[in-house]
Amino acid sequence: MVIPWLSVLWAAPIIGAGVVMLMPRRALAKWVALAVSLLALGVTVVIAAGFDPGGEQYQFVESRRWIPSFGTGYILGVDGIALALIVLTAVLVPLLIVAGWNDADNAAQRRSVHTYLALTLAVEGMVFMSLIALDILLFYVFFEAMLIPMYFLIGGFGADRVASSKAAVKFLLYNLFGGLIMLAAVIGLYVTTAGSDAFGSGTFDFRAIVAAVAAGDFAVNPAVLNLMFAGFMFAFAVKAPLWPLHRWLPDAAVEATPASAVLMMAVMDKVGTFGMLRYCLQLFPDAATLFRPLIITLAVVGIIYGAVVAIGQTDVMRLIAYTSISHFGFIILGIFVMTTQGQSGSTLYMVNHGISTAALFLIAGFLVSRRGSRLIAAYGGVQKVAPVLAGTFLVAGLATLSLPGLAPFISEFLVLIGTFTRYPVLAVLAATALVLSAIYVLWLYQRIMTGPVREGNERLRDLVPRELAVVTPLIVLLLVLGIYPKPALDVIDPAVGHTLTTIDQPDPAPTLADGNAP
Template identity: 45%
Template sequence: MHDPTLLILVLIPLVGSLGVFALPESSPGTAKLAKQVSLGVSLIVAVYAVVVLFRFDTGRGADRFQYMFSVNWIKAFGAHIAFGADGIALVLVTMAVLLVPAVILASWNSFDSRSGAEEEDPAVERQSRVRARSRGATRAVAPRRKRSVRNYFGLILLLEFFMVGVFTATDVFLFYVFFEAMLIPMYFIIGSFGGPRRQYAAMKFFLYSLAGGLLMLASVIGLYITSPTKTFSITTLIAHPLPNDTTQKWLFLGFFIAFAIKAPLIPFHTWLPDAGAEAPAGGAALLVGVLDKVGTFGFLRYCLPLFPDASRYFAVPILVLSVIGILYAAFLAIGQRDMKRLVAYTSVAHFGFIGLGIFAFTTQGGTGAVLYMVNHGFSTGALFIVVGLLIARGKSRNVDDYGGAAKVTPILAGLFLLTGLSALALPGMSTFVSEFLVLVGTFTRYKGFAIVATTGIILAAIYVLYLYQRTFQGPTAERVSKFRDLNAREIFSVAPLIAIIIFLGVYPKPVIDVINPAVRATLHNVHKTDPAPKLGESGSKTGANGK
């Protein structure tokens, strides 16, 4: 119970963040030093997490959580500083910490100028102000100003600290603290370093998340009061589920709505397009690639094992919402002219697939959902980074302002195409494996939902290829003709993510082996088993008579 492995992993980015914030703001070399320290710390965390992943023992059977650490925190109501990781948590932690160095490299020069590399040109910003005033949001568009490079990279490391903590916490109260605290650095990343309507987007993100957090707090308190164990330990609570069916349902809804807002699932999704569009590309990559996974992770870690009866009771309505989200968000993505809003809507559709896999209650569906979380993090993170690199050159998020960029920037066009193909789950890419597992796992229990959800694959091909065609194909637009192609730093910020996407698309077995035991344990907690294969009438007779 006192293995410090995960405690060290949690504390390294916190110490690095405090070190970056401690740098003198007025010193001329602070910006460069902040970047170097942040990159160095993030690389240390990434290497450490990979080592921890390789040390994880997939053959320990009943020992679901490993690297356990626990010390008393608030004795009055049994809260602990407790960390531990099963296969689900560990692969998500590894995905998160591998994405952070890529974000830091991609954001290296983004805030060295007054407006920032991703800021739109004055004409587009004026249009944003007009649109905001027409909606009554007179203060929604913030003026351009100098951004603190030190603060941005310090916030990235602080966010990494909370991300690792929220996935590895094994005390429900500690999880809640990390769950709420994640809002703080992301709020400032969006509100201080985002686009013209950053303050509106940051406030909307904060209020939605805070509302979900308050529901969770009420449910956490209710869980403690009604639980016979009077503890927040996740392992103890799973072993002693609540006997009262009605209580389970109400507490389940509190947790579920909080996680559905964070994910987000339809109809709790409306904050994401604004936050994803206005956040800087690096912040958007972490917001959609990692933070939103806390919601779907919460379904698996807390909703299913703590409230098994309620999970089964609400499964079908949640599957309906998931399928609606896949189709609705895909249609909205097709009609978008803002590139970052388009990518944000595609993520809402992807989270529909993840919800489908989780609440299908099959091993294939659950494993595919967790693998989808990991692959979506790399895929959408890389796509947001590449979109940000394109916006940094064109100073506009409007798709119509581009065209023919492939002739001027062939490397950028190639990386954009690869990340786009990953987003539409092309065979050979990691997302295809996870999407296939989700659909197969769902089909074995809910054939109708799986068939309808499959149409989302066609819609994904439409919005991704249409986006690529409008930006990189056709006649070269005037503003595009002066673009420069990617430099070595920009290539290296994306290339490792694409390498991971291709590797997991060809050979996903190592990650699936880590995920599978935890998924099987979760299904056991919900008292669900995989549907038995059905034989045809002739096959049944053959099996009965042939000995």
């Protein structure tokens, strides 16, 4: 009997969410939710161990009939890019459950612990399905469905119920609008496949459509393809988010609990950049090439904008949220320069950003929960009373500014190299964020952690064992992937090669100083 591992992967958290709701006691619900997330991690380990980077592009494929009259099926598969993000998700969610162990107890008006944990598991399961779906309609359903549990996590468990509700509505409206635009493009894609000689009828089979596009058999008016590309890209750009569609992110990140904010920024939002890499490029390669200059320009603006605005923040959590806008700019830049280094760096950046942001945001959340204030000015001298907290905060902050030896450095370096081969001016502009990130991270650390102990901080506790259990694996991963990223790149590189071959985008030939190829 062949075990359908991908079905088990996404179904375990979804079913687990229902089981958690049935638990009679709050403490038992917490332990069951943690056990379910660890089960998902175990399944991920099995998939990762059985994945052959040099084998077929999509592995562990499952295909079943779903709605034949609509040309849609239950088709699952995983490639190296999806696998990297699955591993990230499976590693982070157990840590987020432990980090948010008391979040529902401390939420305004004490919301249900069962609901909080069930919503977290639901988001995890839907993210898994979005990463493994090879049917476009199936992907779309879960791409939109994950907004609902995330909406309740943001709006229902923040410290300020009114502000949290407003942030949740803003999050939902932005993303639903993007999803509606994408729905029109999904319908348009089905209609165009139905009218194409390459297909017997309309289809949502991603692999079949990509194969027809690559072979030149999917003949459609370029203007129509451009519009469909814009529909997909708009939805992914909102989710990612790409400047100037980022306005929902800072509010949602600040008003949610730290664990829920990390689930949103480090896990759920990666589906947006993943969608760009898989769907925008491979379904619409010509349109992606046409819009490439505009998109990478917006990405560079976002890189600089996020870093500059972060410098001026007085709220520590909002500062970290703006750094993510800058980092997402790097990820999108690497995707759309369409080079091997750029796309490998972007995929690795998705993983490394998830780890570094989780570490920095959670440690800041632990600090805020002790002091009761998000204002940077309320702190000072914390390293004297909580040295472990200060030390781990420094490591996470240095990772955020891409210090060599920590995980984000190699991914940012690859993105810049890949960009420079096609767009040297934009690469130089993007590199200015290295200086800006040093300013906001080091200045933040100086104001919060160094100097004399400010009044009200004398009795701040250091990290307790539960918090250390969350932070330690993240710091270890930052160090390991910073020193030895080869295992991750060995999985990512072949998938990136498949993508670039499919869209017929070879790397630019190197040139000498006189402009001639060697």
